[in-house]
Every structure is written in C-alpha cells, then in structure tokens.
Amino acid sequence: MKIEADGFTFQFAGALDAFRFDEKDRTQAHFHGLSHAMKAVDLVVELPTDYLFIEVKDFHVADDYDFKSAITPKQRDDRQAHFNHLREVLKYKFRDTWLYRWAQGKADKPVRYLCLLTLDNAMLSVLSKELRQQLPVGLAGPHWNGALAQSCVVLNLERWNVNFPQWPAMRMVA
C-alpha cells in the first residue's frame, strides 16, 4: 500500500489500510471534518495487529533543536525552546489523533507512534526518551488499565529504512 506525506512516499506491505489522517478532501472516506479543532498526525496505518500513527517533519536546520550542543546560554535557551515546542507538537498530535480514533471506535489495537524527523542519530534517542515519558508509552501507573501508546520511536530516513525494510520510505523528488 503506497502513500505520500510531507515530501516522502511510504509503502506498507501487508497493511489493511493507510491514509492521510488530516484529509482535506471531503469526498474521501477518511475525511473527518475536525481539522479546525484538533491536531493530527500525518498518516495512520492499520496493520493486522497494530495501528501506526506516523508524523513526518523535514527540518531545514536540524541544529535548531540541538540544545545539548549550544554554545551560548541564549542559544541553549532558544534551542531548548525549539526542542520543547517540537516535543509538545508531537505529543498533542498523537493525543488528539488518539481521541479521534477512540471516538471513531478505532482504538481497538495497540498504537505505535513513529516520528520521521531530520535529526542526527545522537538526537533521536534524546527526543524518543522525552516523548515516551510525555505520551506516555505503556501503562502510566497502577490506576491505568490500558496504554495510550504501545511504543514510540523517533527516526531519521536512514534509520527508518534500516529498521523497517517492509515499509520503505523515500524522499520525493521536487
């Protein structure tokens, strides 16, 4: 199943369904009509056993988010602010999408959140960790009976294709 999002094409072998979640065309089956009210991830993929929520962000200046390597206190604050903003955006896109899907009666399989970003490998783990804590991933405590997210990983294009050979992704030629 082939689908495009934010300058990338993806193929999902064995998927039951794959669609752009924020569909703008009201004639399409997956048009939900609430784009003005809630945030949404780019793609939703239904596999036989899981759902994938996929968010794609192609930065032009990846270092804007690299607060750990900032030189001056101001630069560090700016980059930390960018990084925090990015984390918040990714978090709320997941949560709002999850709510839509729950309301649609489509929260019946474990959800895995994949964020395809243009970051150095060293920064991927940093953001993955923060996002896993914020979503959160897994059972959040003794009073929870279910997990909002089964897993959450942040990848760049190279790591995506190494780790998901069944779901090849390519940058679209402009």
Next chain:
Amino acid sequence: MIEQIKLERFTAFESLTLPFCAGINVLIGENGTGKTHLLKAVYAACDVSKSQKSLAEKVNRVFLPSGEQIGRLVKRKSVSTAGSFEVTRKVQALDKSITIRLSLSNHTKEPAKATVSGAHKLWQEHPVESVYIPVKDMMANAPGFRSLYSLRHIHFEEVYADIIDRVFLGSLKGPTDHARKKLLDILQQSMDGKVIAKNEEFFLKSQQGELEFTLLAEGIRKLGLLWVLIQNGTLLNGSILFWDEPETNLNPKLMRTVVEILIELQRMGVQLFISTHNYSLLKEFDLQKAASDQVLFHSLYRDEAGHIKAASFASYDALTPNSIDTAFAGLVDREIAQSMGGLGQ
C-alpha cells in the same frame, strides 16, 4: 605548517596519503584505524626539527615497539617488507615545502639502521614548536618523573616525558599579549583559578587556597595543562598542537570551553591535530567555527580489503563514514528493535 603525511606499510597503514589544513584537523574513526599513529608520526617529525634528534630514534621512543626494535613498526606481513612514512611541511621563511622521510624494513633492529632522507638538514635548520597531549594526564604525576625517565629505562612512550618537559618551560619574557591573555582569562574563569608550580608539583591557586593537582578533577587538570602551555608560550603563532582524545574525563560543559580555546588558538596561527571519539566534541567544532575558521574533519576507515583509507570534509554534515554517528545509529536501532517487537522487519 604541516601539509601532508604519506605512509607506506607503516604500522597499521598499507598506503595512505593525507593532506592537512593549516587550522584544525579533527580525526575520527573506529579503534584500530590509526588515529594515534598518525598523530605520533607527525609529532615525531615536528619534534626532531627542534630537538635535533634523529627521526628514527624519536619515532622509536614515541611508538615504543617491543624490545625497541624499530622494524616492528613496519606493517606486519608474512614476507620481508619495507615501510616508510614522510611528512611534508611548508616553511614560511623559505616559502617552500620540504619533506622528511623515514624508511626501514621489518628486519631493522636499531634506529641507527633505519634511513632518514629528504630535506632533513633544512628541516632541522627551521625548527617548529610542537606539543603532544597524550590521553593520560601527566601533570599530577610530574614530580620526579623527568629525572626518573632520564636516569632509568622505564616503559613509557616518550610523549609522556615530552609533555612534562613542555609544561616546565619557563614563562615568556615581557607582558602577555592580548590574544593569550584572552585565552588565559577564559580558562581561569572555567577553572576558578590559575596554575602554579612548586618543586615540580602543580597546584590550582584560587581564592580558597592552593589545591594540588592530584586532588583536582581530571577535566580541570586538562584546562590547567592548556593554561600552562599558553602561559609559557609553547602554544604561539606557528606552533603545532597534537591532542589525542581531548574528551577523556571532560564533561560537556568543559568541552565547550576546550573547543572555544582550540578555535581561538587556530585563529592565533596554531595548527592543531585532534583525534576524537566523542559526538559532543565533534559537534562543538561544527557549531563554534566561524566561516573564516579552518577546520577539516578527517574520517579514517577500513575498506573492504581491510586497508585504512581517509576521507576529508570541511563540513561536519558531509562527514562520511562518520564512526561516531554510526555508533549512535546502533543504539537507536537497538532501541527501535526493543520498542517495535519486530514490526516492519
């Protein structure tokens, strides 16, 4: 300035020619790709210009092969083999490049039997100041080490004795110039004091008193070493600094200071050779360098035949293969495998 090194069947190298930039040369590569060997070979060539020693003798003392049999530095083969390396440097006073070469075979037992050729006379007529900072700190162990090293046959590569010699050089005459004062101030601020020596023992002198180096954090000792080398004029315009893995025992905050100093030294006209395994250090160079700074990243790697090759890049983003980023990729992959339970494979 050192322009290039060329190695043929020397230590781990089969055949490699590596041109350098006049500013900061950052060497990365997995263990066993010869980063330290490159630094030591170029350093030995620089040192003999000033010490007037034989290049073969210096190389033997710096590499310290077993039994001090210099022939063991030839790349190991099952047959008799000859090896060599040559270093080319531009001498400003002559306005030309000169080369010094060391040739030997795996049967060469003593340095005196190895051949030093090229412009070695000119090489020594035009000395260059150089300093090699080894991975292990020596300032805390300085008391008595020099006399022990000169009197007894102790198994230490000569870079350890050399660095202690450099730090005990007397101060330059006259007032400290503006550029050096700026660097000393940056270091003093980070160390919260300055370095003094008493009877071959170093202390950090601050408002709280004098703290011996053996009681200091290793990271602060590194800043102290830089402070001394700048203060005593070892690191001046035209000198060359070799530093093997500056990141050892440095936290990221101190790393920022170290890179700031190294970039400033480059602006003062010091040529630098740095080897590193550390992402933060590499990234600091990438982020702190201005457009006018000269920084060249050299990636050492083994090709399919197992031979060491090098690729050089002016930009960190273009650096490939990037062994440091690859190490992080391995961690990311394991994290994904753990998290995704094999989905998408």
